[in-house]
Structures are given as C-alpha cells and as structure tokens.
Amino acid sequence: MKSRITIKDIARELSVSTSTVSKALKDSHEISESTKAKIKAFADFYHYKPNSLALKLRNQKTQVIGIIIPEIVHHFFSRVISGIEKVANQHGYNVMICVSNESYDKELLNIEMLANGSVDGLLISLSKETQKIKDFKHFDELIENNLPFVLFDRIEKTINCDKIIIDDEGGAYRATKYLIEKGCKKIALITTPAYVTVGESRKMGYIKAHQKHGINVAESLVIKIDKDDDDHDAIYALIKKLIFVKNPPDGIFAVNELYAALAMKVSKERGLRIPQDIEIIGFTDGIISEFSSPALTTVAQHGYTMGKHAAEMLINRIENKANGNFQTEVISTDLKFRESTLN
Numbered sequence: 001m002k003s004r005i006t007i008k009d010i011a012r013e014l015s016v017s018t019s020t021v022s023k024a025l026k027d028s029h030e031i032s033e034s035t036k037a038k039i040k041a042f043a044d045f046y047h048y049k050p051n052s053l054a055l056k057l058r059n060q061k062t063q064v065i066g067i068i069i070p071e072i073v074h075h076f077f078s079r080v081i082s083g084i085e086k087v088a089n090q091h092g093y094n095v096m097i098c099v100s101n102e103s104y105d106k107e108l109l110n111i112e113m114l115a116n117g118s119v120d121g122l123l124i125s126l127s128k129e130t131q132k133i134k135d136f137k138h139f140d141e142l143i144e145n146n147l148p149f150v151l152f153d154r155i156e157k158t159i160n161c162d163k164i165i166i167d168d169e170g171g172a173y174r175a176t177k178y179l180i181e182k183g184c185k186k187i188a189l190i191t192t193p194a195y196v197t198v199g200e201s202r203k204m205g206y207i208k209a210h211q212k213h214g215i216n217v218a219e220s221l222v223i224k225i226d227k228d229d230d231d232h233d234a235i236y237a238l239i240k241k242l243i244f245v246k247n248p249p250d251g252i253f254a255v256n257e258l259y260a261a262l263a264m265k266v267s268k269e270r271g272l273r274i275p276q277d278i279e280i281i282g283f284t285d286g287i288i289s290e291f292s293s294p295a296l297t298t299v300a301q302h303g304y305t306m307g308k309h310a311a312e313m314l315i316n317r318i319e320n321k322a323n324g325n326f327q328t329e330v331i332s333t334d335l336k337f338r339e340s341t342l343n
Helices: 007-014 018-025 033-045 075-090 104-114 128-133 137-144 168-181 197-212 232-243 257-269 287-291 303-318
Strands: 064-069 094-099 121-124 149-152 162-166 187-191 222-224 251-254 279-283 297-300 328-331 334-336
Touching: 007 018, 007 033, 007 137, 018 033, 064 075, 064 104, 064 303, 075 094, 075 303, 094 104, 104 121, 104 128, 104 137, 121 303, 149 303, 162 168, 162 303, 168 187, 168 197, 168 251, 168 279, 168 297, 168 334, 187 197, 187 232, 187 257, 222 232, 232 257, 251 257, 257 279, 257 287, 303 328
Parallel strands: 064 094, 064 121, 121 149, 149 162, 162 328, 187 222, 187 251, 251 279, 279 297
Antiparallel strands: 297 334
C-alpha cells in the first residue's frame, strides 16, 4: 500500500509551515490567495486526502483508550490487555481493542478508525509487516494531531513517543547462559527474521552469552522462521531440518513458546530424551509452556506488568501529568524452570 501524502509532506516540499498548509486547505483568510492556490494545486496533483485526524477537533475526553495488537490468540498479549484494563478502569477509562493481524494496512486502518474522536489515546504494538517495510508515516500524523500514544513490546526507536519493552536481550542472555553452564556444547537458536525487533533482540542475547563464554556460534545452529505462527507444518519442517541430523544440538533456545514446543515434538520424534539428551528453553510463559509434555522452561515476560505500566504512561500523557521528554521503560524478565531443562 502506497503511503498517502500528508500535510507535513506538503509543508516540506513547499517550504512552508504545517499550519500554513492546514489553513490554506481550509481556505482561511489568513493565507494569501497565491499561497492558497499553490498549496491546493500541489495537494490536488498528489491526490491529498485529509484523514479523520486532521478534520476532528478533540474538544472533550471520551474516557476510552484504544489498543492495537498484532494478534489476539497469544497468551502474552492477553496478559498485557489484562494489565491495561486494570489500570484504565482504576482511572475511569474503558478500552477498545483492535487487531492488525500482522498487517500494515490493517494497522493503519485501525489507527485511523480509533483516532477519529473515538479514543483519548492509543497503545500500539507494531505488526510484523510494519516492521518489515519500515513505513511509519501514520505515526507522524498522530504526532501532528497531538493524539497521545505509547508503543509497547514491538516498537520503533525513531518514533517520537513513550515506549515500553521487555528486556528481550537480557532474558535471552540468561536463558542461553544457563544452558551453557549446564554443560550444553551445541545450542541452537530458533528465531524470527531480523526485522521483528523482539526476535532480533533475543538473538543478540543468545550471541552475547556465547561470546561471554568464548564460544563461536555456528550459522547452521541459527534458523530464522519467516512463517505465520499458525503455519505449524511449515515451521515444523524447518525445525526438523535442524534436529534430524547426525549430531543434533544438545540445547535449544527458542524466541517464543510455539517454536520451543515444536522443537520438543521434533526432538522426541528424533528419539532424543528431554532434558537428558537435549535441553530446551522458550520465551513467553504461557499455556503452551505450562501444559507441554514435558513442561517447558521459559523466560517469563510479565505481560500483565507491562500492560499496567503502559496504561499508566498513556494516561499520564492524556492528563498532562507526564514529565517532559518521552521515556522508554524496560520490564525485566526471569527464568521459570520446569521439566525441559536439567535444574
């Protein structure tokens, strides 16, 4: 989807202020006829269409917070939403939830819909497609129109707003370090493509743990899965190539619990005993981890805490209680030991 031109784009191209562009498009008497004609001609040529944000005057609060998440069937995001609701309700706010389904277009449409006077602020976790194509222009429009928003979990550092993230790198470092210190000599990583920020951060933690112990990471031990999480057969096939080899890994760190659970399934099919022959740690302490057989050792993300803190950050912005500059908060993680590792 081609990004549409914005008031900010027009202002930059014509070397005028955004205020001048906005007033000219509204045919304000404050702007000269020649300037109005030039701006309107440029806008018409590039098919400028004002969105609801630019048209809506937000004169009163709705007491509603909008939430946009990449997927709904995910234990972590359900815990985040629970934390958001807890704090929002305590402050007299309701929540409205939208799902992008990992789509840039759907994310953009959700933002436009919610920002049309329906909410006082937004909590957003970026879709995979948004991170892949790196088009963040829709956030410029939120900033231009002074709608408070907070990015959580999947963020983009260049967007000027408050952010809250999990200590993904630290959690992965501790998980990998644990496997190394338990005697694993060949630890594989099952991760996402580099454009998914949380997966890349967890990969960095995995690499740093090896570097700390003077161990080189073989490329053959790192597999990046660029598949939808509901495409279990395709993910299974990729993991099978990792484990069904002459000398399989004796440890696996997976960046989510689905990859870890599938790794356990493949390992058992390969005839490996868990944890005696191969130890496995996942990331995200959800239902899959708890009820896998054997139960999965995981990095606990504390999504409920993230949700509470994200809601507090946003409400502080909405109610003008935030202190000046935008902040990035990092939520710590810890290892939750179960049966897939030698404890």
